[in-house]
Amino acid sequence: MNTFYVTTPIYYANSLPHLGHLYTMIVADTVARAKRQRGIETYFLTGTDEHGINIERAAQKAGRTPQEQADYVVSYFTKMTSEFGLDTAHGGYDIFMRTTKPFHYEGVSELWRRISKAKTPKGNNAIYKGHYEGWFCAPCAEYKTEDEYQKPKNEGDPPTCLIHDTPLDRVSEESYFFRLSDYDEALLSVMETRPDFVRPDYRRNEVMSFVRGGLQDLSVSRLKTSVSWGVPVPGDPAHTMYVWFDALTNYITAIGFGNEERQKAVGFEKFWPALHLVGKDILRFHAVYWPAFLLAAGIELPRAIVAHGMWLDPNGRKMSKTLGNTIELDVLNKYFSNDAIRYFCLREMVFGQDGRFGYEALIDRANSDLASGWGNLSSRTLTMIARYCDSRIPSGLIPEDKLLLAKRTGVDTDETTVAGFIEHARDQFVQQFDNLAFSKALETAWSVVARIDKMITDAKPWDLAKDENQKQTLGVVLYRAAESLRWLSVMLYPVMPEASQAIWKQLGLDGSPAQVDPTQLKWGELKEGAAIAEVQPVFPRMDKAKIMSEITSGPEISTESSAPAVHATQADAVGITSFIEIDDFAKVDLRVGQVLSAERIPKADKLLLMKVDIGEEQPRQILAGIAQYYEPEKLIGRKVVIVANLKPRKLRGLESQGMVVAASYGEEGRPVIATFTEDVPNGARLK
Numbered sequence: 001m002n003t004f005y006v007t008t009p010i011y012y013a014n015s016l017p018h019l020g021h022l023y024t025m026i027v028a029d030t031v032a033r034a035k036r037q038r039g040i041e042t043y044f045l046t047g048t049d050e051h052g053i054n055i056e057r058a059a060q061k062a063g064r065t066p067q068e069q070a071d072y073v074v075s076y077f078t079k080m081t082s083e084f085g086l087d088t089a090h091g092g093y094d095i096f097m098r099t100t101k102p103f104h105y106e107g108v109s110e111l112w113r114r115i116s117k118a119k120t121p122k123g124n125n126a127i128y129k130g131h132y133e134g135w136f137c138a139p140c141a142e143y144k145t146e147d148e149y150q151k152p153k154n155e156g157d158p159p160t161c162l163i164h165d166t167p168l169d170r171v172s173e174e175s176y177f178f179r180l181s182d183y184d185e186a187l188l189s190v191m192e193t194r195p196d197f198v199r200p201d202y203r204r205n206e207v208m209s210f211v212r213g214g215l216q217d218l219s220v221s222r223l224k225t226s227v228s229w230g231v232p233v234p235g236d237p238a239h240t241m242y243v244w245f246d247a248l249t250n251y252i253t254a255i256g257f258g259n260e261e262r263q264k265a266v267g268f269e270k271f272w273p274a275l276h277l278v279g280k281d282i283l284r285f286h287a288v289y290w291p292a293f294l295l296a297a298g299i300e301l302p303r304a305i306v307a308h309g310m311w312l313d314p315n316g317r318k319m320s321k322t323l324g325n326t327i328e329l330d331v332l333n334k335y336f337s338n339d340a341i342r343y344f345c346l347r348e349m350v351f352g353q354d355g356r357f358g359y360e361a362l363i364d365r366a367n368s369d370l371a372s373g374w375g376n377l378s379s380r381t382l383t384m385i386a387r388y389c390d391s392r393i394p395s396g397l398i399p400e401d402k403l404l405l406a407k408r409t410g411v412d413t414d415e416t417t418v419a420g421f422i423e424h425a426r427d428q429f430v431q432q433f434d435n436l437a438f439s440k441a442l443e444t445a446w447s448v449v450a451r452i453d454k455m456i457t458d459a460k461p462w463d464l465a466k467d468e469n470q471k472q473t474l475g476v477v478l479y480r481a482a483e484s485l486r487w488l489s490v491m492l493y494p495v496m497p498e499a500s501q502a503i504w505k506q507l508g509l510d511g512s513p514a515q516v517d518p519t520q521l522k523w524g525e526l527k528e529g530a531a532i533a534e535v536q537p538v539f540p541r542m543d544k545a546k547i548m549s550e551i552t553s554g555p556e557i558s559t560e561s562s563a564p565a566v567h568a569t570q571a572d573a574v575g576i577t578s579f580i581e582i583d584d585f586a587k588v589d590l591r592v593g594q595v596l597s598a599e600r601i602p603k604a605d606k607l608l609l610m611k612v613d614i615g616e617e618q619p620r621q622i623l624a625g626i627a628q629y630y631e632p633e634k635l636i637g638r639k640v641v642i643v644a645n646l647k648p649r650k651l652r653g654l655e656s657q658g659m660v661v662a663a664s665y666g667e668e669g670r671p672v673i674a675t676f677t678e679d680v681p682n683g684a685r686l687k
């Protein structure tokens, strides 16, 4: 059966979604739509990577359990996919994969068992138990070799991660190892015999030279005492699987590997192997570790691994919250149509290379290519059909007796000229699209827009309309324009599903461009005499000055020109990238409280138990994780800020009826309780 399987990385559930995540999803969504349009049964996976020390840490910082943390972040991801039209309801992904699903545990355990029974190509056990000591970067979730860290300035200090600039942890523990070092030749042979396995070719070269440089065995477990949030190693629950082993395996567990139910619902044999779309930042995991695991388990390798570049700000700098140059998803969603964002992403970034993303550039492209380009071609053509042809598609043929007349106007009477042009463009477009050269493919489509625009301008339909004898000539020009619009709607559907559908409908066509295979398009199938629908602009022009001033004057929303506006907060630490409305803030009931009593809790060295008066009949019982930093006695009598409408929850069997507000700073998240320097009564509300 003709099937296709495309995946995005599964994103860490420790921080909120941003443009980078949105981007890979847009690319995968576009690929999936293009395949479906060609009649290929397609499965599209995206999701979240929910285990590991980083999620544990983020959860701890945010005062949540790891599962709560994952659920919290996932709710933002699914909100994003729905808003940007990428979820199942909008014809997008087939599964939002989560590594905390029980079926994933089953599948990943099965893979582990298989590999632990396997021999490497050099005849050794693929997994063995050893001892590991090394410098570990928690944010990267990997051990770093000497060339991957910055040596410390002062002797005795730990080295720092080259990517994160944070100190590395010295980790020494019993660990299971995957004998990656035995897979170098096997991997090189795959990459030599399948030149398309890793793409683009310059990335393939990088991966090959990395492998040629010698592979080190990979530690694939951590003691449960150091990382507990993860899948236990089958037969040895004192160990937790390395998060990348767990995460990469999602690509096969999602479709049924190691689980009957998923197998029935989707089908491993039906869809595997996949095309993996990844950012260049995680290519090594996908192009070296993952194929090696699969080789060891005797599972077919992926169809291909394609690495794209990174989005930078308009000045070419990496986007980061500290620089204040990130693109806010809420802003994108508020001011731009999904289609405009998709078009910009695919047109602006040469797939594989880094690209620059800025609101101004996005507005410029939306105005020039969409509003004045495809959108204008569509509305001028349809408006003229409404005006001059009584809203009916005219005939595309000039009768014999009118040929000479038509020739005199300069209109090409041979319809195969324009048909040939657009067929050639379509072939090129499809080929470029199949090669994931989206930017080129869109350029090709725009060569059609330009050509048809010029045809209209040269033919001057408004003049032809004045001459009754040129009615057929006028009709032919408009027919060609309308038929080209039909072709463009089909070609551009995967990139701009909403606009394509809208233009399709305005042309009076039934069904959807989603169901038309572009390779099967035939010139002239637009039916003469069919009624067009009401003409509406598909891409309204954007008022750049107005929108930019709104975006830049928004609270702390950064743009290319604004100064960094960031305060290190707890929220920042868990990756808040979106802003809330004042009404959202109003939902939080913050009250002035006074600590009446405070005491330590036996066997809970972090918690203090407090009674706090917030102006109610009874004082609140509140537990706070501040015992390591505050002497209980010193807190008595102190004015504090309490979140009064926080759902009560039990900690160590004691109910906490609210939360004390504190700043948190430094590596260890040291708390500093918020207080008042002026007199204020208990129970006063903070607004």
Ligand code: MSP
Binding pocket: 008, 009, 010, 011, 012, 019, 020, 021, 023, 024, 049, 247, 248, 249, 277, 278, 279, 280, 281, 282, 309, 310, 311, 312, 319
């Ligand atoms: N959880 C791992 C992936 C496991 S896959 C089995 C992970 N997650 S991540 O949240 O860090 O997401 C990384 C991916 O997000 C990148 O590979 C890329 O797809 C996307 N991007 C993150 N930042 C990006 C840009 N600035 N630009 C483009 N894409 C980026 O790594």
